[in-house]
Amino acid sequence: MELLLAITIGLLYASGVYMVLRRSMVKLIIGIILIGNGVNFLIFLLGRITKGSTPIISENSDTFLEAYADPVPQALILTAIVISFGLQAFAIVLIKRVYKVLNTDDIDRLSHTEDYDIL
Amino acid sequence: MNSVILRTAASFLLPLLIMFSVFILLRGHYLPGGGFVGGLVAAVGFVLHMFANGLDETRRLLMIHPGYLLPCGLSLALLSGFTPVLITGEPFMTGVWLDDPVPVIGSIGTALFFDLGVYLVVVGVSLTILFTISEEVK
Amino acid sequence: MLTAVLTGFIFACVLVFAGKPLKGRASLINAVVPIGLFVYFCAQIPQVIAEGAIYKSYSWVSSMGVDMNFNLDGLSMIFALMITGIGSMVFIYTSAYMKGSPQLDRFYGYLGMFMAAMLGVVLSDNLITIFVFWELTTIVSFFLIGYNTHDKGSRRAAMTSLGLTGLGGMLLLGGIILMGSIGDTYSIQEMLNSGIAFSDNAYYPLILFFIIGAAFTKSAQFPFHFWLPLAMKAPTPVSTYLHSATMVKAGIYLIFRLSPLLGNDPSWNNTLMLFGGITMLYGAWHTVFRTDLKAILAYSTISALGILTFLIGLGTKAAFLAALIFIMVHALYKATLFLVAGSIDKATGTRDILRLRGLGKYMIPVAIAGILAAISNAGIPPSFGFLGKDLIYEATLGMGESAVFLTAAAVLTNILLLYAGFVVGIKPFMGTRLDPEIKVKKLSPAIWVPGLILGILCIVFGIFPAVGEGLVRPALSAVYGEPFESHLKLWHGFTTILLLSGITIACGVLLYLFVKPSNQKVALMAKADFISPQVITEQISRGFLRLSIFWTRTFNSGYLGYYVITVMVFVIGIVGYELVAVLHVKVDFSQLKEVTFYEMSTILIMISGIVVAVFSQSRLAAIAALGVLGYAMCIIFVFYGAPDLAMTQFSIDTLTVILFVLIIFRLPKYKVLSNMRSRIRDGVVALSFGTLITLLILEVLAQPVNRELSEFYADNAYLLAKGKNVVNVILVDFRGIDTLVEITVLAIAAIGVFSLMKLEIKKSEID
Structure with missing residues (x-):
């Protein structure tokens, strides 16, 4: 299963990078979301996955009696998921704003703020 | 989305979902759940209500702008962090607990209030974002 | 003695607040400061003659060998008297020469700071403090040369002198650090007492280069002399004080001071x-x-x-x-x-x-x-x-x-x-x-x-x-x-x-x-200018400017795709080489046999979600595919013991899709923007990067894992924090401060969204 998940993560990264490289801003956001999912999965997998057991101590004891899933990556991912929601919302609104002001969604047309010359 | 079924369902679902979110919040320390999930579930409930009855109706129901939840939640979380400093003189964010568990809610401690702060912030953030955007789209 | 050195700085600070009254007629009063210091140093003469030197030690950063040690010996005395004596004359002169200048208080402040810094240079026994004061003289000199800010020549002269003497300062630091590490102390007196023979050290030529370079730039020696004539753009009191009598002699002082150490x-x-x-x-x-x-x-x-x-x-x-x-x-x-x-x-x-x-x-x-x-x-x-x-x-x-x-x-x-x-x-x-x-x-x-x-x-x-x-x-x-x-x-x-x-x-x-x-x-003489050091230096600096413009334009093109590709190709090259050539990653396909049906189907759902999200021409389809992808991830989380994650991912996914659906028709439609060639290029880069990540993961999975941290949290979750859901305990207790910051970030994002949406666009913002 690790191998399959590793390939899926690779695919998530590849598709994310591909979408980020597109010139449409909507695709840029989709790319960011894909990479974000890839990162979450990556952390999850690198913490080693164990089937079934949860990082929750059973009701009658004070510590773990049997194997448990690693709680640290889970805590990391949990915050990452929520934060990425904020990021996505902000990015969408930002793009909407840019579209409204500049009337384009071609990222390559945003390469310069104005004509300037250093010398 | 002007369907009678949805509207009827949503008005029942909203209180249910909010109760469920509080339940998730409270049990978070012992079982899966917590402030983040709880907050999100509550937000989903309100969004559902919004779809069914329109933004204005949901606004009226909520009474305050969801943005106000942000400072409330943040201060609550911060205060719960400072409680040990003020009461027992222990370092910032040390857990302080009441000795006896309260029925229904369970043990009460600073971590619970911290989680409540997280809950409020998450509700506030989700609803602020969604309300703002749907208002713009309307 | 510390007070004597600091007086100038204090004087400058006082002028910031109380400059007004000292600007006009009363500006002559400012001269009290240098005259007082001059008298103070005169009063020390008998003791210096009798004892050879007065040594005062004030601890500063003792752990790193940096202390405010002041050593007033004969050499320092000559310089200190010159600095304060000529300073007094210049202060008096300034009051009349600069009369009516709107920023006279600032000018006096600079002069006072300069005097203090210069005293610091000649009185310090510690090489590091010498460097600090040395740099201060450079900086103050910059402000004094460029005092007439509206004059282009002044600004240019200030930049030139800052550039050259700044270069000298850097050389000085290099020399000092070398000397300090060889001598194991930064105190000149200790170096002299321990009798270190620097000239025997392998680094001696380098030290020589650094120290002499520093002294030459400061003291305007050929071929670094040209900043000094340019600096004549400064008001005459500055030329008198800094560029003839004192600051340019700092280099001379340095050579003098170090010649017992380096000069044999x-x-x-x-x-x-x-x-x-x-x-x-x-x-x-x-x-x-x-x-x-x-x-x-x-x-x-x-x-x-x-x-x-x-x-x-x-x-x-x-x-x-x-x-x-x-x-x-x-x-x-x-x-x-x-x-x-x-x-x-x-x-x-x-x-x-x-x-x-x-x-x-x-x-x-x-x-x-x-x-x-x-x-x-x-x-x-x-x-x-x-x-x-x-x-x-x-x-x-x-x-x-x-x-x-x-x-x-x-x-x-x-x-x-x-x-x-x-x-x-x-x-x-x-x-x-x-x-x-x-x-x-x-x-x-x-x-x-x-x-x-x-x-x-x-x-x-x-x-x-x-x-x-x-x-x-x-x-x-x-x-x-x-x-x-x-x-x-x-x-x-x-x-x-x-x-x-x-x-x-x-x-x-x-x-x-x-x-x-x-x-x-x-x-x-102007005909011979083309071989003068000044012109040559200017050519070099212009060349550097051109190089940096070329560099900036090449790597800072403003195209996002270009940046991403640069980073990706670089990472793929470096990490990929290491993985393939050094580590020899082995892929073990035998473990695929254990994969169950529901696992396989979840993975397939994910992959099809990815494919649709990337290749669909419909924005709605792409977003729906993202939703499907997220729910499939939920299922994986459930399989592998992360119910919290599954719940969070589920609700967030729902909200994200709602968000997208709400706004999707307000967003631009897909257009065909890039040609086939660039798509293939991007595809190759993306796929190579994905492969690299996969290989990296497999390599990491083959290594043993350190669980110390997780074990600590797991063992203490209930004992210390009274919680049984370890993930939640980490979030609200063990790493509570992180969570606090995180919800703050969330709140900021919400405020950002709110203000971006509510902000009125002015007509001028729309082209």
Whole structure:
């Protein structure tokens, strides 16, 4: 299963990078979301996955009696998921704003703020 | 989305979902759940209500702008962090607990209030974002 | 002593708040500060003479060997007196010269800071603190040169001097760190006491390069001299104080101070002698080709600094003695000449020597000061300059076989310098008629008194050589290590030295009488500009600018895709090489057998979600695919024991899809923007990067995992935090502060969304 998940993560990264490289801003956001999912999965997998057991101590004891899933990556991912929601919302609104002001969604047309010359 | 079924369902679902979110919040320390999930579930409930009855109706129901939840939640979380400093003189964010568990809610401690702060912030953030955007789209 | 050093800084700080009243008429009061310090240092003289040095230690960063240790020995005393004494005169002079300047308080603040920094340089015993104060003088000098901020030339001059002396500061730091790590201490006294032989160390040439480079840039030695004439753009008090009498001598001070440590090697002496010699001749020669009073003085200052470097390079006791005396001689007469030049400028509005004549009867005190300074500069007895020049000749004559050559260079330099001194100090006052276009304004006493005092001192020090001797005695023992026996006298009898002095004076006077400054000469010299160090340096800096523009335009193109591809290709290259060539990742396909049906189908759902999200032409389909992808991830989380994650991912996914659906029709439609070629290129890069990530994961999974942290949290979740859901306990208890910051970030994102949406777009924002 690790191998399959590793390939899926690779695919998530590849598709994310591909979408980020597109010139449409909507695709840029989709790319960011894909990479974000890839990162979450990556952390999850690198913490080693164990089937079934949860990082929750059973009701009658004070510590773990049997194997448990690693709680640290889970805590990391949990915050990452929520934060990425904020990021996505902000990015969408930002793009909407840019579209409204500049009337384009071609990222390559945003390469310069104005004509300037250093010398 | 002007369907009678949805509207009827949503008005029942909203209180249910909010109760469920509080339940998730409270049990978070012992079982899966917590402030983040709880907050999100509550937000989903309100969004559902919004779809069914329109933004204005949901606004009226909520009474305050969801943005106000942000400072409330943040201060609550911060205060719960400072409680040990003020009461027992222990370092910032040390857990302080009441000795006896309260029925229904369970043990009460600073971590619970911290989680409540997280809950409020998450509700506030989700609803602020969604309300703002749907208002713009309307 | 700490107070003495800090006074200037405190003074500058006070001016920030209380500058207003000290701006106008009352600005003369500012001079109390340097005069007070001068008196303080004078009061220390007896103790220094009796004990050799006063050492005060204030601990600062002791753990790193950096302390505020001040050592007032003979050498420091000479410099401290010069800094505060000439500082007093300059402060007085400024009050009248800069009268009415709107930022006079700031100007005084800079001067005070400069004085403090300079005192810090000459009094510090710790090399690091020397460096700190050294840099402060550079920075303050930048502000003082660029004081006329509206003048382009000023700004350019300030930048040039900052660039060059800043470079020197960096060299100094390099040298100091090397010395400190070799000597295991930053204290000069400790280095001297421990008797480290730096010249035996393998790094000695490097230290030499750093320290001498620092001193040369600061003291305007060839080929770094050109910032000094440019710096004449500064108001005259600044030129007087920083660029003739004190700051440029910081480099000389540094060489002096370190010569007991670094100086017992021929490479040290030869370098100093060579560059000092070139500088003194080069500077003196250029004075003949200038018509601006301050330009002439600038080049003669360069020449004088060259003489000092040259003398220290000689390394004999006589040469050190000559250098110490000449420092004082030069400071006195050059400061006077600068003040005179400034006074002339103030009164007539011009510094062009071709237009200045017959001023003598209009400004008698200034004329007297100028003539006295010119006499001292010329070395005519009984002036202080006569003593100085005698000692220089005595030093060069004592050099054995090369004596003739060295003496000739010294004589030639002095002849040219005499000419320069006469042109500035005497020529403007000679003649009977004024240039018809020039109107002479009346000068206030505050302008001519300081110059006159310094001018008179030029002679007084000559008539009473014991004064200078008393100061030099402890200084010489500080830098040479031997006590001083002989006595300074004006009259030695008829000797070779006297003959040389006579030749110098005669030739110089003849030169003054027959060679007149003219515009033709200026033009002549301008022709040789293309090989001058200044032009070459400017070319180099322009080249750097071009290079950096090219670099910026290449790597900072403004195209997001370009950045991403650059980063990706670089990472793929580096990490991929390491993975494939060094680690030999093995892919074990046998584990695929254990994969169950529901796992396989979840993965397939995910992959199809990805494919649709990427290739769909419909935005709605792409978003729906993202939703499906997220829910599939939920299922994976559930399989592998992460219910919290599954719940969170589920709700967030729902909200994200709702968000997208709400706004999707307000977003631009997909358009065909890129061609096939760039798609294939991007596809190749993306797929390689994905493969790289997969390989990386497999490699990491093959390594053992450290679970220490997780075990700690798991073992203590209930015992310390009374919680059984370890993930939640980590979030709200163990790492609560992180969560607190995270929800703050979330709140900021929400506020950002809110304000971006609610912000009214002005008409001007839309093209």
